[in-house]
Every structure is written in structure tokens, then in C-alpha cells.
Amino acid sequence: MSKQRWANHIALLLGSLVTLNAAPIQAEVINRGIESGPYQEARPAPDFLQPDVKIVVGQPSPSEVNPSFLGPVLLMKSAQVDLVKGTAKLPLHKGKLASGETAWFIITDATDENLSNLHGVNYSPKLAYGFTGRNQRTATISKDGTWVFNRGKVDFEPKLSITPGATNAPFPPQAAQPGSVGDNNYTPLVKVTNATKDVLFNAPMVAFNQTEEQLNAFCNGKPNHDLVHDKVVAICPREGTVTLELTIGFTFSKPILYLSTEANDPVVATLETATYAPAMEDLPFAHEDALPGESAERIYVFVNGATGLDNPHRQGLYSALTDRRGPLNVLGGIPTINLDYSPMWRIFPAVWTEEAIKKGYRARMSDAIHIEDMGAKGYIRSLDGGSLRAVGFIVNCPVVYRVN
Numbered sequence: 001m002s003k004q005r006w007a008n009h010i011a012l013l014l015g016s017l018v019t020l021n022a023a024p025i026q027a028e029v030i031n032r033g034i035e036s037g038p039y040q041e042a043r044p045a046p047d048f049l050q051p052d053v054k055i056v057v058g059q060p061s062p063s064e065v066n067p068s069f070l071g072p073v074l075l076m077k078s079a080q081v082d083l084v085k086g087t088a089k090l091p092l093h094k095g096k097l098a099s100g101e102t103a104w105f106i107i108t109d110a111t112d113e114n115l116s117n118l119h120g121v122n123y124s125p126k127l128a129y130g131f132t133g134r135n136q137r138t139a140t141i142s143k144d145g146t147w148v149f150n151r152g153k154v155d156f157e158p159k160l161s162i163t164p165g166a167t168n169a170p171f172p173p174q175a176a177q178p179g180s181v182g183d184n185n186y187t188p189l190v191k192v193t194n195a196t197k198d199v200l201f202n203a204p205m206v207a208f209n210q211t212e213e214q215l216n217a218f219c220n221g222k223p224n225h226d227l228v229h230d231k232v233v234a235i236c237p238r239e240g241t242v243t244l245e246l247t248i249g250f251t252f253s254k255p256i257l258y259l260s261t262e263a264n265d266p267v268v269a270t271l272e273t274a275t276y277a278p279a280m281e282d283l284p285f286a287h288e289d290a291l292p293g294e295s296a297e298r299i300y301v302f303v304n305g306a307t308g309l310d311n312p313h314r315q316g317l318y319s320a321l322t323d324r325r326g327p328l329n330v331l332g333g334i335p336t337i338n339l340d341y342s343p344m345w346r347i348f349p350a351v352w353t354e355e356a357i358k359k360g361y362r363a364r365m366s367d368a369i370h371i372e373d374m375g376a377k378g379y380i381r382s383l384d385g386g387s388l389r390a391v392g393f394i395v396n397c398p399v400v401y402r403v404n
Contacts, residue, residue, distance in 0.1 A: 029072075029074060029080075029081045029082075029083060029401075030080050030081065030082055030089075031046075031081075031082040031083055031084045031085065032046060032059075032083050032084075033045070033046030033047060033083050033084050034046070035058070035059075036058035040058050041057065041058050041061075042055045042056070042057065042058055043055070043056060043057075043058040043059075044056075045403075046083035046084050047083075047084045047085075048082075048083055048084060048085060048086030048246070048248070049083070049248060049255065049403065051309060051310070052248060052255075052314070052325070052326075052328060053248070053255050053403070056072070056255070056403050056404055057070055057071045057072060057403075057404045059071065059072065063402075067336045068336050068337070070404065071404065072401070072402060072403055072404065073336055073401070073402040074400070074401055075122060075334065075335050075336065075399050075400060075401060075402060076088070076090075076108065076120065076121060076122055076398065076399070076400045076401070077117075077120035077121075078090060078091055078107075078119060078120030078121060079120075079400050079401070081246075081257070081400060081401050083401075085233075086245060086246045086248075086257070087233050087243050087244065087245060087246060088243065088244055088246055088257075088259065088400050088401075089234075089241050089242070089243045090106045090108075090241065090242055090243075090244065091106065091107070091240060091241065092104060092105075092106065092206070092235065092236070092237060092240050092241050092242040093105050093106065093107065093147065093203075094146065094212075094237065095139065095146055095147035095148065095149060096146060096147075096148055096149070097148070097149050097150075097151070097152070097153065098148055098149065098150055098151070101153065101208065101209040102208070102209055102210065102211070103147075103149060103152075103205055103207075103208055103209075104205065104206050104207035104208070104210065104215070104228075104235070104237070104242075105147075105203045105204060105205045105206060106203065106204055106206060106242060106244075107119060107121055107201055107202070107203050108121055108122060108202045108203075108204065108259065108261075108343060108398035109121055109122040109123070109124045109127060109201070109202035109342075109343045109398055110122075110123065110124070110199055110200070110201050110202070111123075111124060111125055111127050111128040111199050111200045111201075112197055112199040113125075115197065115199055121202075121398075122335055122341065122343065122398060122399060123335065123341075124202070124341055124342050124343060126290075126294060126295055126297075126340060126341075126342050127189070127200055127202065127295055127342050127343065127344065128200050128295070129284065129292070129293050129294060129295035130189050130200065130283055130295035130296075130342075130344060131189065131191055131200055132282055132283065132284065132295075133279070133282025133283075134184065134185060134187060134278075134279035134281075134282045135187040135189045135279055135280065135282055135283060136191070137149065137150065137151060137152050137185070137186075137187050137189060137190050137191070137279075138150045138190065138191050138192070138193045139190050139191070139192055139193070139203075140192070140193055140194045141192060141194060141195070147190075147192075147203075149190065151185040151186075152182065152183065152185050152186035152187060152205075152279075153182070153183045153185075153186060153208060153209075154180055154181070154182045154183070154186055154205045154208045154275055155180065155181050155182075155183075155208075156179070156180045156207065156208060156225070156226060156227055156228055156229060157226045157227075158177060158178065158179055158180065158181055159177065159179065159226075160177065160178065160179030160225070160230050160270065160273065161175070161176070161177045161270075162175070162176045162177070162270050162271070162321070163175040163176075164321040164322065165321075169304075169318070170317070170318055170321035170322055171303055171304075171317040171318060171321060172267065173267065173270075173321065176266060176267045176270035176271070177266075177270060178263075178266050178269035178270045178274070178275065178276040179225060179229075179230040179270075179273065179275075180229055180230065180274075180275040180276070181266075181275065181276045182205075182262070182275055182276065182277040182278065182279065184278055184279060185279060186205070186275075186277050186279055187262075187277055187279040187280055188202050188203055188204040188205070188261060188262050188277070188396055189201070189202060189203075190202075190203045202343050202396065202398060204229075204259075204261035204262060204275070204396060205229070205275070206228055206229040206231075206232055206235065206242055206244075207227060207228045207229070207232075207235065210227050210228075212237040212238065214227065215227070215228070215235050215236070215237050216236060216237055216238050218232075218234055218235045218236070219234060219235070219236035219238065219239065220234065221233055221234040221243075223235055229244070229261070229275065230273045230274075231244045231245045231259065231260065231261065231273055231274070232244055233245055244259055245273075246258065246259065246400060246401070247259070247260050247272075247326050247329075247397070248326050248328060249299075249326075249328060249329045249330065249331050249397075250328065250329075250330050250331065250365075250366035250367070251330070251331045251332065251333070251334050251337060251368075251399075251402075252337055252366075252367050252368065252369075253366045253367045254337070254366075254402055254403065254404045255366075255402075255403035255404060256331065256334065256399055256400075256401065256402050256403060257399075257400050257401040257403065258331070258397045258398060258399045258400055259397060259398050259400060260272040260273060260274045260395060260396070260397050261274055261275060261396045261397070261398070262274050262275045262276075262277040262280060262395070262396040263275075263276060263277065263280070263393065263394065263395045263396070264276075264277060264278065264279075264280035264281045264283070264392075264393065264394045264395075265392075265393050268347065268393050268395060271317065271320065271327075272395055272397075274395065274396070277396075280344075280394050280396070281392075281394075283295055283296060283344060283394050284296070285346040285390045285392055285393075285394055289332060289333070289340045290339075290340050295342060295344055296342050296344035296345055296346040296394055297331070297332045297333055297340055297341060297342045297344070297345055297346070298331075298332040298345065298346055298348055298368065298390065299329050299330065299331050299332065299345035299346070299347055299348065299395065299397070300329060300330040300331075300347075300348045300350050300365070300368065300371050300388075301316070301317065301327060301329050301347050301348070301349055301350065302315050302316030302317065302327065302328075302329075302330075302350045302351075302352070302365065303316055303317050303318065303349055303350065303351045303383070304316060304317075304318050304351055304352050304357075305317075305318065305319060305327075305328075305352065305362065305364070306319070306362060306363075306364070307319040307322055307323055308323065309323050309325060312364070313362070313363045313364040314328070314364065315327065315328045315364045315365065316328075316350075328364065328366075330365055330366060330367065330368055330371060331345065331368075331397075331399070332345075332368050334399045334402065335399070336402060337402075341399070343396055343397060343398040343399070344394055344395075344396055345394065345395050345396075345397050346390040346392075346393070346394050347390065347391065347393035347394070347395065348382070348388050348389060348390055348391075349382055349383045349391060349393075350365075350371060350375075350380050350381075350382075350388060351380065351381050351382065351383060351385075352379065352380060353378065353379055353380070353381055355378070355379065356374075356379035356380070361374075361379050371388070372388065375387065375388040
């Protein structure tokens with residue numbers, strides 16, 4: 001082969017490599033809803049977001065050039081998101097306990113950036129601080145790829161139920177029963193012990209001690225929630241997927257969609273349609289967001305926000321319990337916006353004061369800094385009337401999709 005032909009051949013190979021390396025990971029949104037017209041920056045929000053959000057950023061958007069810019073971003077690259085139905089389809093993993101029971105789980109976050117990119121999950125470096133107390137759950141990966149967990153079981157048989165409180169104050173509820181309950185050693189956090197990298201995964205369990213045949217009956221939906229997590233819409237081992245309901249929230253005035261899988265309190269778990277995981281009580285919760293040792297980020301949950309599905313300021317637990325729609329929680333940092341993202345969120349209960357309500361200041365909040373500002377002005381307080389702060393409740397809510 002002549003030198004010129006070699007040069008052309010090498011140039012072609014190098015060009016191919018450059019093209020491959022430069023190609024971004026493609027987010028997959030399988031149903032976006034109504035599109036806007038050409039060159040329109042705004043479009044009608046997909047069905048799942050309405051009536052809470054009516055308008056979203058159209059595409060193409062600046063976020064397609066840089067994910068930190070304005071526009072939609074699929075944060076969890078392994079997910080297939082349906083914005084009309086409000087669901088995310090994720091890879092379903094089959095593992096087992098050392099005692100032999102089958103454990104079906106998903107992977108949503110990792111503390112190693114390269115592995116998070118490889119597996120299409122969120123990168124959360126501060127989650128590494130969560131390997132504490134009963135959250136020191138481990139797994140080994142067998143030769144055939146099966147994860148073998150040292151401990152941690154979940155009972156999915158309980159019936160999810162909640163009885164609101166008084167009409168004018170539905171929270172706290174009169175009674176609350178989470179639909180799934182972990183044992184004293186269950187946590188979604190798992191450290192793989194036979195990997196050369198020291199990495200912690202967020203691996204929530206969605207079914208326990210069920211056969212493939214039992215779960216394949218729900219490939220097309222209508223699952224038996226006595227057997228699977230209450231957020232599961234469909235589960236299909238033969239296809240290796242599970243579809244879960246998403247929740248609408250906000251972060252720094254941007255609507256987002258996230259999963260709710262576990263909480264360390266039974267009432268919170270019931271409100272979130274999540275598994276009650278008492279082992280998560282051992283996670284730290286009182287530190288500042290970026291302080292070494294803090295594994296969780298902050299989430300503001302309003303208690304007495306405005307109610308009524310037609311109210312543009314609807315928000316909070318009163319509304320969730322009476323309007324039967326999500327509370328529109330306000331999350332802190334997420335990937336693309338801040339460096340301190342964690343799927344573990346320590347709850348800051350937020351209560352509007354009587355003065356704020358009388359003066360007409362009660363409105364839907366969507367920005368953590370704005371909430372803190374209103375708190376500093378005395379218009380938003382904690383449950384006991386004190387300053388806004390974490391009170392010990394922690395929820396596992398991996399982010400999936402940024403709407404704007």
C-alpha cells in the first residue's frame with residue numbers, strides 16, 4: 001500500500017474515532033406530547049405536567065448544546081421517559097440475597113463518575129458519605145453478573161392506605177400505612193465489595209422473592225402491588241425492564257421529574273408511595289449541604305400551601321391529601337445545576353405563617369433560595385414554628401428528567 005493510501009486510511013480511521021468520541025449520549029424521550037411550531041421557544045406542557053405546568057421550553061433548545069443551559073435534559077440516561085403518561089422505563093436487574101431469595105432492583109445513582117456514565121445513571125459523589133450504620137449494605141457480583149446482597153429484605157404485601165386529618169388541616173393524617181416495608185437491615189445503598197473501584201450504588205428494590213414467571217404476568221401493566229413496589233406501572237423480566245411512576249417537583253424554578261422509592265419514616269413513605277426503610281434513619285441529616293460527611297441534599301415540603309386543582313399556586317401536603325395530586329416539592333441541587341446532588345433528600349418542612357396568608361403572600365414556591373429568603377423574612381417556618389431546617393426525615397428520590 002502506498003504512503004498516500006496509508007495516510008488516507010489512517011485519516012479515515014482517525015476521523016471515525018473523533019466522530020465516535022464526540023457523539024453525545026442521546027437522551028430518549030419516547031413520548032414528548034404536543035410540539036410547538038417552528039422556531040417557537042415555548043410549547044404546551046405534556047399531559048402529565050398539566051395543570052400544574054402549562055408551558056415548557058420548546059425544542060430544539062439551548063440545553064441540547066450545553067445541558068446547563070435552558071431546556072429539557074434527560075438526566076438518567078438509562079431511562080425511557082414518557083412525558084404524557086409520566087413514567088420512566090428502566091433496566092430491571094435480578095439479584096439475590098446470600099440467604100437465597102431473589103431480589104429485583106434498579107440502579108439510579110453511583111458515586112463514581114465513570115461508572116455512572118457507563119451505566120446511564122446519576123453521578124452523586126456526596127452519596128459516598130451515606131455508607132454509615134445500617135446503611136452499610138454490600139453485594140458481590142458473581143461470575144454470571146448476579147448481585148448477591150449480604151442482607152436487606154422488603155415486604156411488598158402491606159396495603160398502601162392513608163386517612164387525611166381534619167378538613168381544614170388534613171396533615172398530619174389520622175392514619176398512614178406504607179405499601180412496602182423494609183426490614184431493619186434494608187437500605188437501597190449498596191457497596192460492591194469485589195470491584196477494584198470503591199463505589200456506592202443507589203439500588204432500590206422493586207420486588208422481592210418473586211419468580212420471573214410471576215412478574216412476567218405484568219409486562220403489559222396492571223401489576224399486583226402485593227408483589228411489587230407501589231410505584232411500578234409494569235414489570236417485565238423477560239424484557240429486562242420495569243416502568244415506574246414519576247413525580248413532579250421543582251429545582252431553582254425549573255420543573256423536574258423524579259422517582260420516589262424509599263423513606264425513613266412510615267408517614268413520609270406513605271405520602272411518597274415509597275418503601276419504609278428504617279435503616280435510613282442512620283443517614284446524617286443535620287449538616288450543611290456541602291459539608292464533608294453530609295450524604296443528603298435538601299428538599300422543601302410545604303405543609304399548608306394553597307389547595308384546589310385549578311389554583312395556579314396549588315402546592316403542599318394539604319393539597320396532596322385533598323386534591324389527590326403531588327405536593328410539588330422543591331428540591332435543591334441536581335446534576336447540570338449544582339455540584340451537591342444526592343438522591344437522598346433531607347426534608348425541610350415548610351409552613352406558611354398566618355401573617356403571610358393574611359397578607360396574600362402565600363404562593364407556589366419553586367426555588368430553594370427564594371424559600372430561604374421568605375423564611376428569613378418570617379413568612380415561612382418549620383413545623384414547630386422555628387426556623388426552616390431538616391428535622392430527620394429522609395427520602396430517596398433519584399432525579400430522572402429536567403423539564404426546562
